[in-house]
Amino acid sequence: MSKRTVSKEVYDIDGKPPFREAFPLAIQHVLAMFAGNVTVPIIVAGAIGAADERAFLIQCAMLVAGLATLLQVYRIGKMGAKLPIVMGTSFGFVPTSIAIGNAFGLSGLLGATLIGGIFEAFLGFFIKPLRKFFPPIVTGIVLLTIGLSLLPTGITYVAGGNGAEDFGGLNHLFLAAVVLITIVLLNQFAKGMAKMSAILIGIIVGYIVAIPMNMIDFSGVAQASWFGFPTPLKYGLTFHWEAISAMIVLYIVTAVETVGDISGITIGGADREATDEELSGGVIxxxxxxxxxxxxNALPNTSFSQNVGIVSFTKVMSTHVVKIGGIFLALSALVPKLGALIAAMPSSVLGGAAIVMFGSIAVMGIKLISSEPLGNREVLILSIALCLGFGFGTVDGALSAFPESVQNVFGGSGIVIGFLVATLLNAILPKEKEEKTHQKKYKKTAEHTA
Known part of the structure; x- marks a missing residue:
């Protein structure tokens, strides 16, 4: 396997590599996003007193993630970026979802999700005229902030995951190290599919090593049924302005993240900037x-940044691969036992892979920022936006003077602050005068040299 040459189709957006290549690469994507996708409904259901509904909500999250992924890779009209984008339930909505769920129940939460989704789709149609406000310095800062904001999450996984009784234990650190070392060795010294599937193989190795370490509980697999279909509108839909307005603000945030993720995929996988159609279609x-x-019955979905990291790491741009992953996700929702088997994976296994994936996102942000000359103006924008964005996103309580609703939007990852500051500075700081000054200095220097 390690000596076989990978077909060129895996690097082509429209390429269709043979199934023996496409399937493991697709499962690599699924394993990378699975924990994050199912964790959101688990957290929200437990926080709003609906713990008994967790298994059903996980099933719904898997089905919708699969269908949403297929919608992204198959461009239908103006919908879809037609890029290898993997969708899943968004962590960014968790605090607001809990607040809405406690106030209005699951029906109010899902009603706000519906209206907010329609708003984001409408917003997507205006990406092209707004594109001039998103030059590489702005989208690069967004992407860099996304990557940096995910690094603590990756280390949390490495240490065993939130709520682990032995958080930070040597068993978790050892398991994450096994996964990371496996990925690095395969990426550097293997060839063909072994190199391309380094993350998948690393996760599988970690899963197997965790079994004799008694770090996997298979009781959930035994209890899960073999077949089941999520019932639509099980909780109904109700609409409350307070809930809807809060959701709309967060949908603006997730649109910004999606722009950053799409830029990360095209820069990292194809070494080019995203087109207007790709950005607009992705947000829609x-x-x-x-x-x-x-x-x-699924909570808000968005593009998953960890899968952007996979594309940047492997350079696999084939949408055919992600299509298979989307189909697998949707089908696994119909086989709860399969989902339970993947869900049993220790967080530290995913953590070992997350170090590579999340770090790759930050590096792609740096690459995008440096794709154009960095003058004094660009350095100033980068310095202020990165400091305020990442700083406020990582320091708890830094925005405590503001209402909780404001903290939920601008705190957390800090992506919104970084984006707004970068966009504002890019719009108001003079650029033409600086360019002329540099041109004059260059001309004088050239004449002097001559």
Whole structure:
């Protein structure tokens, strides 16, 4: 396997590599996003007193993530970026979802998800005229902030995951190290599919090593049924302005993240900037997927940054690969036992892979920022936006003077602050005068040299 040459189709957006290559690469994507996708409904259901509904909500999250992924890779009209984008339930909505769920129940939460998704889809149609406000310095800062904001999450996984009784234990650190070392060795010294599937193989090795370490509980697999279909509109839909307005703000945030993720995929996988059609289609599909997903009892969906990291790491741009992953996700929702088997994976296994994936996202942000000359103006924008964005996103309580609703939007990852500051500075700081000054200095220097 390690000596076989990988077909060129895996690097082509429209390429269709043979199934023996495409399937493991697709499962690599699924394993990378699975824990994050199912963790959101688990957290929200437990926080709003609906713990008994967790298994059903996980099933819904898997189905909608699969369908949303397919919507992204199959461009239908203006919907879909037609890029290897993997969708899943968004962590960014967790605090607000808990607040809405406690106030209005699951029906109010899903109703706000529906309206917010429609709003984001509408917003997607205006990406092209707004594109001039998103030069590489702005989108690069967003992507860099996304990567940096995910690093603590990756280390949390490495240490055993939130709530682990032995958080930070040597068993978790050892398991994450096994996964990371496996990935590095395969990426550097293997060839063909072994190199391309380094993350998948690393996760599988970690899973197997965890079994004799008694770090996997298979009781959930035994209890899960073999077949089941998520009932649409099980909780109904109700609409409350307070809930809807809060969701709309967060959908603006997730649109910004999606722009950053799409830019990361094209820069990292194809070494080019994203087109207007790709950005617009991606944001529209994000909104439509979330709106339709609410009908199937799923919380807001968005592009998953860890899968952007995989594309950047492997350079696999084939949408055919991600299509298979989307189909697998949707089908696994119909076989709860399969989902339970993947869900049993220790967080530290995913953590070992997350170090590579999340770090790759930050590096792609740096690459995008440096794709154009960095003058004094660009350095100033980068310095202020990165410091305020990442700083406020990582220091708890730094925005405590503001209402909780403001903290939920601007705190957390800090992506919104970084984006707003970068966009504002890029719009108001003079650029033409600086360029002329540099041109004059260059001309004088050239004349002097001559």
């Amino acid at each position: 599909a994000d909104g439509v997927a979330s709106a339709v997903g609410s009908l199937f």
